[in-house]
Structure formats: C-alpha cells, structure tokens
Amino acid sequence: MDPNTPRWGRFAACTAAAALLATGFASAPAYADDDTRHCVITLDAVAPGETSSEVVDRDCAPGEEGRRLQRAATASTLIMTWYQDRNYAGDTADIRKSGGPCDSRGYGISDVGFLWHDEISSFKTWNGCTVTRAYEHSDYGGHFGHYGSDRVVYVGDHINDAISSFRTWNG
Numbered sequence: 001m002d003p004n005t006p007r008w009g010r011f012a013a014c015t016a017a018a019a020l021l022a023t024g025f026a027s028a029p030a031y032a033d034d035d036t037r038h039c040v041i042t043l044d045a046v047a048p049g050e051t052s053s054e055v056v057d058r059d060c061a062p063g064e065e066g067r068r069l070q071r072a073a074t075a076s077t078l079i080m081t082w083y084q085d086r087n088y089a090g091d092t093a094d095i096r097k098s099g100g101p102c103d104s105r106g107y108g109i110s111d112v113g114f115l116w117h118d119e120i121s122s123f124k125t126w127n128g129c130t131v132t133r134a135y136e137h138s139d140y141g142g143h144f145g146h147y148g149s150d151r152v153v154y155v156g157d158h159i160n161d162a163i164s165s166f167r168t169w170n171g
Contacts, residue, residue: 038066039093039115042076043107051140051167052110053097060093060115077127079107080168081098083122086154089098102129111138120163125150131171133165141165 043053046080060066076096079147084090092114096129097107103137124130125132134140136159148171155163 001058003145008094024162034063035117036066037062037091039091040096041078041109042096042098042115043109045097045099046105046108050108052108055109055113056098058113077101078126080126080127080132080166081110081121081124082116083121083124086121086160088122088124090121090151091113101127102168102170104165104170106131108140109166110140112164120155121160122154123152125168128170129168132166132168135167136162138164140167 035061037038039058041055042057044056050126054063061068069093076098077100078094078096078145081088081103082093082095084092093105096110102125120134123132123134130148132147132152133140134147134155135144140165145155147155154160
C-alpha cells in the first residue's frame with residue numbers, strides 16, 4: 001500500500017487513535033472524579049400496631065467510600081433504592097432490612113432524613129416489595145404518589161423532589 005494515498009492516511013490515523021484509547025484512557029480509574037453520594041439505611045420490620053419501621057442504621061459517603069458501604073451491607077435484604085434524579089441517576093440510597101423478602105405488612109419510612117427530603121425523583125423496589133406510596137410530608141402526610149411497580153423511572157411532576165416519607169409492601 002502506498003503511504004501517500006488517502007486510504008493509508010486514514011488507516012494510520014485509526015491505528016494511532018486506537019493506541020491512545022488502549023493506553024491513555026483505559027488506564028484511568030473508572031470513578032476518578034466520582035463524587036456521587038451513596039447511602040445505606042437499614043430498617044427493622046414494622047412492629048404490630050405501628051406504622052413505621054425503626055431506622056437501625058444510616059450512613060452516607062461519596063464515591064468509592066459510598067460504594068464500599070453498599071457492598072458491606074449485603075448481609076441484609078435490599079428492599080428499595082432511591083435516586084436523586086429521574087432515570088435512576090444521581091445520588092443513591094439503599095434501604096435494607098434484616099431477614100427475608102418483603103411481606104404484606106411491609107415497611108414504613110416516616111421520615112427519609114434531612115439528606116433526602118425533597119430530593120427523590122426515581123426509585124426501585126426489590127425482594128417482593130411491589131407496591132409503594134411516596135408522601136409529600138413526614139409521617140405519611142400531604143399529597144402522595146401510589147405506584148404498583150417495582151421500577152419507577154420518574155415519580156411524576158406532582159411529587160418529584162417533594163418526597164419526605166414512604167411505605168412499601170408486597171401487594
């Protein structure tokens with residue numbers, strides 16, 4: 001192949017670009033600039049006659065430290081994940097419980113905590129929690145959104161960035 005032809009030039013440029021990608025960019029850590037906050041909140045079951053679960057533990061951290069928190073919590077059962085932005089993006093919080101899957105009594109979070117007040121735009125539920133209500137105020141007050149799905153890509157304009165309490169159960 002004659003190196004003076006345009007075809008040779010394109011081949012050389014593609015080869016150089018591939019070499020840069022393989023050496024320069026691939027060696028950078030995947031989360032080098034990640035300051036996304038990750039939280040883990042662990043609940044007890046709702047006691048008979050009560051409407052809320054007791055928060056046993058609550059911890060948040062940015063970046064890799066936050067991901068370590070999430071990995072360390074695997075001894076408990078994941079029941080819900082909150083996301084700061086729609087489409088499961090932004091800061092996250094994993095809501096966990098001890099024991100098995102979600103049941104019909106479910107879990108009540110009467111106050112999402114100051115870090116999450118008016119911040120939630122999407123969520124997922126796990127391990128049998130199939131019905132969720134998201135409330136505008138603490139203690140299950142104000143307007144609410146009712147969801148019969150375990151994947152809520154957007155909570156809706158009426159409750160977006162306005163959630164202060166949740167209930168979720170197997171329905």
